[in-house]
Amino acid sequence: MAEIRTAPLVVEFPFTRSLGPVQSAFLTGLRERTVLGVRAGDGRVIVPPAEYDPVTAEEIRDLVEVGSAGTVTTWAWNPAPRRGQPLATPFAWVLVRLDGADTALLHALDVPGPESVHTGLRVRIRWAAERTGAITDIACFTPYDGPGSGAEPAAHSGEFADPVTGITTPARLDYTYAPGRAQSRYLRALAGRKTIGERCPSCRKVYVPPRGACPTCGIATDTQVEVGPRGTVTTYCIVNIKARNLDIEVPYVYAHIALDGAGLALHARIGGISYDEVRMGLRVEPVWTGDGTFPDHYRPTGEPDAPYDSYKELI
Amino acid sequence: MREVAIVAFGQSDHVRDSAQTSEVEMLMPVLHDVLRRTGLRTRDIGFTCSGSSDYLAGRAFSFTMALDGVGAWPPISESHVETDGAWALYEAWVKLLTGEADTALVYAYGKSSPGDLREVLTRQLDPYYLAPLWPDSVALAALQAQALIDAGRTDEAELAAIADRDRTAAAAHPHAQRRGPRPAGEYVVAPLRTGDCPPIGDGAAAVILAAGDTARRLAAAQGRRPAWIRGLDHRIEAHSLGVRDLTDSPSTRLAAERAGVFRRPVDTAELHAPFTSQEVVLRDALALDDTVRINPSGGAQAANPVMATGLIRLGEAADRIQRGDSDRALAHATSGPCLQQNLVAVLEGEA
Ligand SMILES: [Zn+2]
Numbered sequence: 017m018a019e020i021r022t023a024p025l026v027v028e029f030p031f032t033r034s035l036g037p038v039q040s041a042f043l044t045g046l047r048e049r050t051v052l053g054v055r056a057g058d059g060r061v062i063v064p065p066a067e068y069d070p071v072t073a074e075e076i077r078d079l080v081e082v083g084s085a086g087t088v089t090t091w092a093w094n095p096a097p098r099r100g101q102p103l104a105t106p107f108a109w110v111l112v113r114l115d116g117a118d119t120a121l122l123h124a125l126d127v128p129g130p131e132s133v134h135t136g137l138r139v140r141i142r143w144a145a146e147r148t149g150a151i152t153d154i155a156c157f158t159p160y161d162g163p164g165s166g167a168e169p170a171a172h173s174g175e176f177a178d179p180v181t182g183i184t185t186p187a188r189l190d191y192t193y194a195p196g197r198a199q200s201r202y203l204r205a206l207a208g209r210k211t212i213g214e215r216c217p218s219c220r221k222v223y224v225p226p227r228g229a230c231p232t233c234g235i236a237t238d239t240q241v242e243v244g245p246r247g248t249v250t251t252y253c254i255v256n257i258k259a260r261n262l263d264i265e266v267p268y269v270y271a272h273i274a275l276d277g278a279g280l281a282l283h284a285r286i287g288g289i290s291y292d293e294v295r296m297g298l299r300v301e302p303v304w305t306g307d308g309t310f311p312d313h314y315r316p317t318g319e320p321d322a323p324y325d326s327y328k329e330l331i
Numbered sequence: 332m333r334e335v336a337i338v339a340f341g342q343s344d345h346v347r348d349s350a351q352t353s354e355v356e357m358l359m360p361v362l363h364d365v366l367r368r369t370g371l372r373t374r375d376i377g378f379t380c381s382g383s384s385d386y387l388a389g390r391a392f393s394f395t396m397a398l399d400g401v402g403a404w405p406p407i408s409e410s411h412v413e414t415d416g417a418w419a420l421y422e423a424w425v426k427l428l429t430g431e432a433d434t435a436l437v438y439a440y441g442k443s444s445p446g447d448l449r450e451v452l453t454r455q456l457d458p459y460y461l462a463p464l465w466p467d468s469v470a471l472a473a474l475q476a477q478a479l480i481d482a483g484r485t486d487e488a489e490l491a492a493i494a495d496r497d498r499t500a501a502a503a504h505p506h507a508q509r510r511g512p513r514p515a516g517e518y519v520v521a522p523l524r525t526g527d528c529p530p531i532g533d534g535a536a537a538v539i540l541a542a543g544d545t546a547r548r549l550a551a552a553q554g555r556r557p558a559w560i561r562g563l564d565h566r567i568e569a570h571s572l573g574v575r576d577l578t579d580s581p582s583t584r585l586a587a588e589r590a591g592v593f594r595r596p597v598d599t600a601e602l603h604a605p606f607t608s609q610e611v612v613l614r615d616a617l618a619l620d621d622t623v624r625i626n627p628s629g630g631a632q633a634a635n636p637v638m639a640t641g642l643i644r645l646g647e648a649a650d651r652i653q654r655g656d657s658d659r660a661l662a663h664a665t666s667g668p669c670l671q672q673n674l675v676a677v678l679e680g681e682a
Binding site: 043 | 350351352353354355356359362363373386388389390396398399400401402403404405444445446447449450451453454458459460461462463464465466467470471473474475476477478481518520521522523569570571572573574577
């Protein structure tokens, strides 16, 4: 088995969401150390509150204030906290029914070990020191030996100064990308300054870069074919906006290039010629720089332009 | 109403890490397997539908790469669901019922190996109240398991027995990732131990659906009978975990009612319970007693290629019917945390 190519791949983004009126009131309330629920059509108080009734799907808007203490309805001991979770030391995940609520809220309970937690345990909120209007304004729950009030929760307007209208949740997932057999062969060859395509055994088309399958025949491409290095510009565009983290002066040309022997065009930047002189049919060749593992760009070969009929099927 | 059947099922070997192959390279042999069995070529297929998730691959529109494997150019009639392939099968079933197609290819694949599955699955949760806390898939299932234990509905010994039964069944399964019993192991998130959790791995599955006489012909060509879909329905629980009774699955019960499960006893049930404790919930919701053979394939404990595991339950149940080992089987698929969404099918052999 040939060496498996892998590369780290990080997907990281701020997950930005706007809030509906009920969510906005709830999260703004947390910032002010006030927990709000919403009354559903069947009279239940839902905490954390939903914008729509879980049974009837009607809009629900009647807010009430519930307690900051409550009762554990189920729990799970987490011996090895993971990135992003509320506590860095072992803790219990808990569903907590806050006093006055009829449903439960998920969070973490800070206790020394599993022997310190059981369903029915009384707990209360430990507020985060810095609160922004997010579920993480609740740092966690801690055990609490006070009784529940049993009182009906009072109505609340949901109005606060400077309400929170959106949340931004950073999200990051780490992957190890493995491109598979065909693309690994392609990348290995490219590192040796060769471009290989793969031929479909049925329709004979040569795919560059190869992805392992012929999308017309639905079968594996199985023969490696060296293509290029020269090729023909089949179409192109002029890039006028500088991309972040890309140290290339604009305007420049990005083109589809049909390498000689390839059954479809790949794309690459064209250099060594003014952007306004690039044309369909231009003959180009790859330019390798330093120890680069792929061509930096393609430049004109100086050959006469390829006739349109020679590449029209590859546009 | 048109009769629709599963006429072929195939799956890959399920492995912990398939770094040698891309998704389409993993998938193609499975597609070719079901096509070969039925004698169909890709261009004979009336409708193609797939299930997978970009979050597993970490790449947007990753499913389009897999489409190369079905010969999607020039364009074919095709659709994709960003969930388990069992729901792709549902879409294909509806398509065949409308009469717009006579055959359908349904496939699903999942590679969990590139990422950290427990983290990846947090991104399917409510973005306001849950996702910022990064509660992983095992933690949420453990909350459900503890609720069942507190309610006196199960205990750790019973959960271990469920895992044991599934993995014993998987011992002879040629594609299983985990074969044969293994120790219950340490707690991952208590009360769930390593033995209660499914293996994490990569794999793919495909089925071919056909309607009426086409189904009879394609099955007969293999010397088998069609596995007729007598009913198929899917339902969802309330959005918030804290609103739900985690010890029950009303959505499964309702889907089963609509699919006609309770009209006559089934002899076999393929249940998609990623965690052993979830089988306890499903058995009660589906009113399965000791006369029903549960998970002869080994279930999700044998292999859990996320996004394909549910489709595999339908395929395994159909395969038993096709070869005459079952006459009426139930297949179940789930998606989301703590059995959030549930699909139930009733499959029968020719009467
Ligand atoms: Zn071909």
